Amino acid sequence: MTESTAWYTRFLGAMPATRESRIIALNALIGSVGTGMFLAGSALYFTRFAGLSETQLGLGMGIAGVVGLATTVPMGRLADRFGPRNVLLVVIVWRAIGYLAYLNVQGFTEFVVTACLLFVMDRAGQPLNQALVGRLITGTERNRTMGFIRALRNLGFTVGFALAGISLTTGSETAFRWLFIGNAISFVFVFFFVCLLPKVGPSAPKEADGGKAAADVRPPIRDWRFTAAMAANGVLFLHDAVLITVLPLWVAEHTRSPIWMITVLVTTNTVITVLGQVRVTRHIDDLASATRATNWSALLLTFACCAFAASGVVKTPVWAAVTLMAALLLLTVAELLHSASSWEISFALSPEAAQGRYLAYFNLGFSAAEIAGPAVVLWLLTRTGPAGWLILAVCFPLAAALSWTGTRPRPKAVPEGPEAEPEADAADSDTAVPTATGR
The missing domain is CATH 1.20.1250.20 (MFS general substrate transporter like domains)
Known part of the structure; x- marks a missing residue:
């Protein structure tokens, strides 16, 4: 094996193993570049050009965060009903429009309303992506894909901050607005790549092991x-x-x-x-x-x-x-x-x-x-x-x-009813023969 071939083999081995995992990891990189650009300049934009004080900005983000927190689980239920891929596509479009809507915000009330509507989808993004990974990828590759997502997100944030730093050196409102537009454009690419993933329908109506219908699974709380x-x-x-x-x-x-x-x-x-x-x-x-x-x-x-x-x-x-x-x-x-x-x-x-x-x-x-x-x-x-x-x-x-x-580990269930009695008797006997369940 030549050195170039060996290098290429190692390179492929370092990449996500499946087409689905590669698409999802690439999406993480693209989306985080846009998010990094937005985060680097958003606070200064809102306080300099949107008529917000620092206190109003913090209070508004806190209110929006609580709204997003309260709607996370209902969004998860929608993913179970309609499939995480379908719901995620709606979320991506909503987020792109929402970040562009920030550019028309003037004053505290408009900011809070826009931020709350956007945070409903922002907070849903991560669990929906994880649910999509869980439906499309199995085995050890599933966790490995999550590792790629996190690694590439960190890289993307760094690139996004660097790009924002170049724009922010001018200090002009136009440069700040382009950071919002750049973030919205990143979601266009993310939408396109999610469309390339296989269609994932609603969650399985019955569990393979327990036989429960989805509606019969107890709420996580x-x-x-x-x-x-x-x-x-x-x-x-x-x-x-x-x-x-x-x-x-x-x-x-x-x-x-x-x-x-x-x-x-x-x-x-x-x-x-x-x-x-x-x-x-x-x-x-x-x-x-x-x-x-x-x-x-x-x-x-x-x-x-x-x-x-x-x-x-x-x-x-x-x-x-x-x-x-x-x-x-x-x-x-x-x-x-x-x-x-x-x-x-x-x-x-x-x-x-x-x-x-x-x-x-x-x-x-x-x-x-x-x-x-x-x-x-x-x-x-x-x-x-x-x-x-x-x-x-x-x-x-x-x-x-x-x-x-x-x-x-959950404790093993204790047998009930008449079927348990022979086993109990055998356990008390000095001459009992070990059963398959007792080994």
Whole structure:
């Protein structure tokens, strides 16, 4: 085998294995480039050109976030009824129109109405994509595809921010508006590629193992094991709030580290995520391995919090930078483990006949952490300083313990009725012959 052939073989081996997984991963890249462009300039656009104050912007986004949170599970039910691909196509069109509608917003009321209508679809996007992966891809390739999605999203966000930086140097309203238009255009490409995927109808009317009709599957909120896993996932997902919102403020306001360390830390996290997420998913392919990964993630997050606390105490810029980098590396590895384990747990615990609504419900933990997490963690650190990191550090092992209660093996059902009596008698007899079920 020539060197070029070997390189090509390795390249193909590193790519998603199926046509469907490649299309979905490419969509993640394209969509995140547009989203990165929007996020980089949206706050400045609304406060400079749309007549909003910073307080009104934060309040409006909070209201829209709550509306999106409340409608996530109903959108999942629609995916079960009409198929995730069909619902996702509607969501994509709605989002493209919604981001263009932002350009006509003037004042707080118009902003809140537009943001609420858009957030209904924004919050539905992630669980719908995951449900589509669950319907089209099986086995180990399913989790591997989710790994590609996350890695390429991080890469896309970076590209989107870079493109936005070029536009924002002018400071003109036209440049800002083109960021919104660019985001809407990205959804046109996403729509086209989703159309290339096989049609996926409603969820199976009966489960292969339990024989339940979709309507007979109990709501996820009544499944306490699934709810425990969902709540634990939300707590563990605070690592995202730490990285995106808390880290820059902590470095700038509470440590002696040079300010350029913020760029170094964020870039390091992005590179490791892009290169490492798919590799990590290879080792998490069932509920048991996902539970172990969750435990390791919680432990690493605890150590990361301790390192962040130390970075606020050390007196020299060099040691502050060293402790921050150590904290960032621990946080990043924990992030990779938690992401992969959360996908496996949500898939494994979701009934096939109601996968859309179960995945949407599981996503509530993620959404709640995304909405409230930055404010909660910043409030804690503002009030307590480095000690706040130690308080946060305790939360992660508790979350892992809560997740374990939801993912541990279910107890075997005890036989009932007259059929159980011979087995019970045999168990009490010294001469009993072992049965197949007793081995």
